[in-house]
Amino acid sequence: MTQPTDAPGPTQSGPATPQMRPGRQLLAASVGNAVEWYDWLAYTFLATFIAAEIFPKSADNSLVPLLSTFAVFAVGFFMRPIGGLLLGAIADRRGRRAALTVTILLMGGSSLLLALTPTYAAAGLLGPVVLVIARLLQGLSVGGEFAAATTFLVESAPQGRRGLFSSFQYVSTTVGQLIASGVTALLVAGIDDSAMHQWGWRAAFVLGAVLSLVGFWIRRSSEETRSAEQQAAPRPGLFEALRTHPRESLLICGITTGATIAYYTWTSYLPTYAQVNVGFDKGDSLLIGTISLAFFALLQPLGGLLSDRVGRKPLLLTFSVGFAVLCVPLLNSITQSFTSLLLVQCAGMILLTGYTSIAAAVNAEVFPARVRASGIGFPYSATVALFGGTAPYMGTLFKDLGRPEAFPWYVAVLCLISALVYLKLPEGADKPLER
Template sequence: MDTEAPAPPTRRPVRQLLAASVGNAVEWYDWYAYTFLATYIADQVFPKGADNSLVPLLSTFAVFAVGFFMRPVGGLLMGAIADRRGRRAALTVTILLMGGSSLLVGLTPTYAAAGVLAPVVLVLARLLQGLSVGGEFAASTTFLVESAGPGRRGLFSSFQYVSTTAGQLVASGIATLLVDTLSEDRMNGWGWRLPFVFGAVLSLVGFWIRQGAQETRSTEQQRAPRPALFEALRRHPRESLLICGITAGGTIAYYTWTSYLPTYAELNAGVAKSDALLAGTISLAFFGLLQPLGGLLSDRFGRRPLLLFFGVGFALLSVPLLHSLRDSFAVLLLVQCAGMVLLTGFTSISAAVNAEVFPPRVRAAGIGFPYSLTVALFGGTAPYVGTLFKDLGHSGIFPWYVAVLCLLSSLVYLRLPETAHKELRR
């Protein structure tokens, strides 16, 4: 068995974890705050009675296109910055970009005050958020894994989804608190803006923490010629396709279980909305706690066993788990938590697995574009595909759709070289 050679010394591993994790949590807090408060934003920025035909068009573009489909662009551009200028430089750009776009959402004028300019401003803000989130994964994934000491890449990798989950929970909690404490008029008037202004302030905190982080590129890499924008795709097409295969099953399972399942349970099993949201919140907290355990297990036993645990588990159990849902809070919570256990086999180590595929010269951009593109195609569309099957009267097909994608990714995992105990290329 190959053993991992000592990594370049990291002076402050806790600071490195904080730099990646706090910033990533802020990024996803801002992203999910928009999702949770979308109805209030729509009422103010996309009024139903608007006469201008551009308004519904821009509304559709903002919600469906800008959100997920700007993320591959962000992954490519910010990944290129990380490979050319350094991981820390890219992390600084993404946190400031998200803070600025969050503030822009919070300051977006209403349609009544500014007319069609209001949705244009919001679309611009959402475009910047998509760029930032896509770039954040590329930069923070690379930074986390390269910051890890010997035998700790899986553990450090797991904090990618610890922080993502934390950001989602904080956004949900603040949105719920505001809705419960403010009147409907105040929420529509100014209350929905507060989380975005708060997100901008949090971004400054993340920026300060990241300023003290240590660059993880080796001295040799910093002196090497800078890679071209599409060099990773051009010179490493097999690795790019490999990232797509690794990610496809993981992203459909992740977005189904963490975002769409409450709605799926409401539509197909008659679960009350309040019960569905509560079960979703509890299972998300459980999911966040599981991530370091998955990372530690992968450092001990390897990446491939955990990936196969996830992929084969979902291929076999997606259909029975989703078909077992009924009008019961306990059953829904059990189904969600069971899925979270299986999902941890992918999420806790996806950052490490992706980083171990590419050489350091193009690692961030090599990860960022194919990963974000796959998420946009399969993860971001999961709620719409599930709802479409329901509208067509074939809701039972959706669990099979999830299972097939996880099975296909499992075939990729079977052929994936084991990299847990090998030296990370630097």
């Protein structure tokens, strides 16, 4: 029988082992997560160069554009939930550290495979096939990273600091995104267009593979966070979390629904939304996106610290109710002014911090230690794929249907649904975490 979460006991106080060094644990999770997201997002920033070499417009084989479409959708909407399920199960069966080393090696290997992908001119259809396989592997890795890193971070936190440690999940994710953008910008500025098409885009993925080895080395020196009792217990089955904790699985979906659409809208899609709907300058919108992401990263530890003092629910409700009420007026207030978009994006980042800074802690506090990683991994990744990954598509669809004003309402309604879930969510900040 699982020990009650409010009962005293050695499995619920402090780090999982007396030798655990929280600073090293935080570094292992954060550096590795940043590398994961650099590798994942570099493809997005380099897509135009990759497409020209691997999916040329002049290709005669009709399977080429089909494979291109398959690569985008299969990775974003299929492999991440599978990664959350499989690698989350590894984290519960073999340990958090084992899962984290698997995810980063998988990401490094797939990045190297991307760098070595043959062009369509050199190898024909083999080039697109290799590219698709590499992106599928990256999707598998990213899907497992959140589940494993979430449990590792929160279980490594000293008592009363779970919110702070949780915040580094999105600090490192944002840092990885900024590095990917920065490396791409430096390559484009430093070499000519011909060199970018020949080898420049490949260099970014070689760098990612090297950084993955660095992250692997750092993670190898970290400590396992499962207690000795959990390590000695029978290993859970692949679907045990879904089978034995269906309510908690649905709760993860409700917690994530509004947050993921708000996150992808504000951190990824907003520059495009401004370009499409008000004719905003492309260069300025991307600059604003970079500034706001840096601002967003700085906010995360503040949100985590605040949640350790006042609890998780006040921040979650501030985020969800704030977006439900303000999303429509904020998006409708965007003009062609640089200041207007900057203020809208930063205002959204402040509200969004109410969720992102504590997402890892909130999710980890839902499940018992035995199935914590797998319990989080699948429902979280599936919800992100369904609502977060489709945010740009839905925004474009509403525009194509002649109803662009409907998209802000769509985001607001999903955030309102999550607000109702947060109202019923038990407060976890003041309870020890089962180890």
